Amino acid sequence: MIAEHDRPDVTVPPTIHALLAARLDQLDTAERSVLERGSVEGQVFHRGAVVALAPEETPVDGRLVSLIRKDLVRPERPVVAYDEAFRFRHLLIRDTAYDGLPKAVRAELHERFAAWLVAHADELVESDELVGYHLDQAYRYRVALGPPDADAQRLAVRAAGHLLVSSERAGARGDNEAVIALLGKAVELLPADSPERRAAQVELAVLLTWRGDFAGATAAREEAEAAARAAGDDRVLARLVLADVEGEVMRAQDQTLRGALATAEQALAELERVGDEEGALWALRLVGNFEIWLGNSAEGERLWLRALERAERVSPRRANEIRMWLVWAIWWGPTHVDEGIRRCEEIKRHATSKRQKPIPIGRVRLTRSPMLPKLRCSDAFCRFVHSPATNTEGRSQVR
Numbered sequence: 001m002i003a004e005h006d007r008p009d010v011t012v013p014p015t016i017h018a019l020l021a022a023r024l025d026q027l028d029t030a031e032r033s034v035l036e037r038g039s040v041e042g043q044v045f046h047r048g049a050v051v052a053l054a055p056e057e058t059p060v061d062g063r064l065v066s067l068i069r070k071d072l073v074r075p076e077r078p079v080v081a082y083d084e085a086f087r088f089r090h091l092l093i094r095d096t097a098y099d100g101l102p103k104a105v106r107a108e109l110h111e112r113f114a115a116w117l118v119a120h121a122d123e124l125v126e127s128d129e130l131v132g133y134h135l136d137q138a139y140r141y142r143v144a145l146g147p148p149d150a151d152a153q154r155l156a157v158r159a160a161g162h163l164l165v166s167s168e169r170a171g172a173r174g175d176n177e178a179v180i181a182l183l184g185k186a187v188e189l190l191p192a193d194s195p196e197r198r199a200a201q202v203e204l205a206v207l208l209t210w211r212g213d214f215a216g217a218t219a220a221r222e223e224a225e226a227a228a229r230a231a232g233d234d235r236v237l238a239r240l241v242l243a244d245v246e247g248e249v250m251r252a253q254d255q256t257l258r259g260a261l262a263t264a265e266q267a268l269a270e271l272e273r274v275g276d277e278e279g280a281l282w283a284l285r286l287v288g289n290f291e292i293w294l295g296n297s298a299e300g301e302r303l304w305l306r307a308l309e310r311a312e313r314v315s316p317r318r319a320n321e322i323r324m325w326l327v328w329a330i331w332w333g334p335t336h337v338d339e340g341i342r343r344c345e346e347i348k349r350h351a352t353s354k355r356q357k358p359i360p361i362g363r364v365r366l367t368r369s370p371m372l373p374k375l376r377c378s379d380a381f382c383r384f385v386h387s388p389a390t391n392t393e394g395r396s397q398v399r
Contacts, residue, residue, distance in 0.1 A: 016092065017092075017096065020092060020093060020096040021096055024097060024100065027070075030058050030059060031063045031066055031067060032097075032100075033054055033055065033063075034054060034058065034060055034067065035072065035073075035097045036097050036098065036101050037050045037054050037109065038073070038088070038094075038097070039088070039094045039095075039097040039098035040053060040098070040101075040106070040109045040113050040134075041113060042094070043087060043091050044085055044086070045085065045086055045088075046078055046079070046080055046083045046084065046085050047060065047061075047064065047083055047084040047086070048083045048116070048120075049113060050064075052112065052113070052115075053109050053116075064086065067086075068086075071089055072088070072093055073086040073087060073088055074086065075087075079124065080120050080123050081123055103141045106137070107138045107139075107142045108138070110134045110137040110138040110141070111135065111138040113134050114131045114135045117130050117131045117134065118131055126166060126169070128162040128163070128165040128166040128169070129162070129166035129182065132159045132163035132166060132182075132185070132186075133159075133163075135155055135156075135158050135159035135162065136159040136189060138155050138159075139152055139155040139156045139159060139189065157191070159189050160185075160186040160189040160190045160196065160197075163183075163185050163189070164182070164183075166182050167179045167182035167200075167203075168317055170182060172316045172320055174320070174324075176207050176210065176211070179203075179207055180204065180208065183200045183201075184204065186200050187204065187220075192227065193227065193230075193231065195233060198227050198233060198236045199236060199239070201220045201221070201223060201224035202220075202221070202224050202236060202240055204220045205218075205220040205224065205240075205243045206243050206247075208220060209243070209246065209247040209251070210250075214247070214251055217243075221240060221243055221244065224240060225237070225240050228240065234270065234274050235271070235274050235276045235279060238267050238270040238271045238274065238276065238279060239267075239271070239276070239279050241263060241264075241267040242264060242267050242283055245260045245263045245267075246286060248260065249290075257293055258294065261287065261294065264283055264286045264287045264290060265283075265287055268280060268287060277310070277314050277315075278314060281307050281310055281314070281318045281322075284303055284306060284307035285304065285307050285321065285325065287303055288300040288302075288303035288325070291303060292329060292332075292333070297329065297333035297334050298333075298334065301329050301333060301335075304325055304326055305326075307322050308322045323347055326343070326347070327344065327347060330343055330344060
C-alpha cells in the first residue's frame with residue numbers, strides 16, 4: 001500500500017492522463033465515488049474500506065460490479081478475512097481517480113481510512129506503519145490547505161506514535177534502514193519540544209553513525225542536545241553521551257577504548273539514577289563491547305548476560321541486539337567450542353520460537369576464520385550459523 005503512494009514520480013504524458021480522466025468523467029457519481037474511495041487505499045483496495053469511506057447512500061456492491069464490467073477494476077485476493085478485494089486494472093487509473101479528489105477530501109479520507117486500518121489491525125502486517133502513513137498524509141494535506149490547527153497537530157502526533165511503534169518492530173527484526181526511514185518521518189511530525197522527538201533523534205543519530213552518515217548523525221545529535229538542555233531532560237542527555245562515545249570510537253582514531261569505557265560507565269550510572277531502563281541496557285551493552293575490545297572477554301560476556309536478563313523483560317529489540325553480540329563473542333572469545341555450540345543452540349531455539357521476534361544474527365561466516373581449523377567441532381558449529389533459522393539475509397547489524 002505504502003510503496004504505491006511513495007514510489008518515485010513518473011511522468012505521465014498529458015494525453016494519456018487526459019484520456020483516462022475523460023473516461024472516468026463518463027462514470028456516474030456513485031461509480032466515481034467508489035473508485036475514488038478505493039484509490040485512497042492503493043492499487044489494491046477492499047470493499048469494507050470503500051463502505052467505510054463512501055457516503056451512506058452509495059450502493060457500493062452494485063457499483064463495484066459495474067466497474068468490473070467496465071474493465072476499470074478486477075477481483076483480487078483480500079488481505080482482510082471475510083472481505084472482498086479489488087485491483088485497479090492499471091496503476092494510472094488509480095492515480096487518475098485519486099488526483100480527482102480535492103485536498104480537503106483526501107485529508108478526511110486518509111484519516112477515516114486510518115481508523116478502518118486500526119479496526120482491522122490484527123489481520124494486517126505492519127499495521128502501525130500503514131496507520132502512521134495515512135495519518136501523516138491526512139496531516140500533510142491539511143497543512144497544504146493552510147497553517148496547521150490543533151486538530152492537525154494532533155494528527156501529526158498520532159501519526160508519529162504509530163511510526164515509532166513500527167520502528168521498534170523493525171529494529172527487533174534488524175531492519176535498520178526501515179528504522180531510519182520511520183524515525184526520520186516521526187521526527188518531522190513531532191513538535192520541537194516533544195520528549196519523544198528528542199529520544200527518536202538520539203536513536204536516529206546512532207543508526208546514521210552505523211550507516212557511516214556521520215554528518216547526518218552529528219546534526220541529529222546536536223539538535224537533540226539543544227532541545228534536551230532547554231527542557232532539562234537528563235535522560236536524553238545521558239543517552240547522547242552514549243551516542244557520542246559510540247560514534248567517536250567508530251570515526252575518531254584518537255578516541256581511546258579506556259576513555260570510552262569510563263565515559264560509558266558514567267552514563268550507565270546516570271541512566272540508572274534517572275530510571276531509564278532501556279538506556280541503561282544500551283549502556284551495559286556498550287560497556288560490554290569496550291571490555292571485550294580491551295581483552296576482557298569474560299567480563300564483557302558477564303555484562304551482556306546481565307543486560308540480556310533485564311532486556312527480556314522490557315525490550316525485545318535490545319534483547320535481540322545483545323544476543324547478536326553474544327554470538328560474536330562466542331566466536332572471538334575464550335568460550336570452548338562445545339560450550340559455544342550449546343549456547344548457540346539455545347539462541348537458535350529462541351530464534352525459532354513463535355512467541356519471540358526474529359533475532360537479527362545475520363550471516364556470521366566463521367568458515368573464513370583462521371582459527372576454525374583448530375576447532376574439532378567446527379563442522380557442527382558452521383552448520384548452525386549457516387542454518388536458515390539463524391540467518392536473516394541482508395539484515396545483519398554487524399557486517
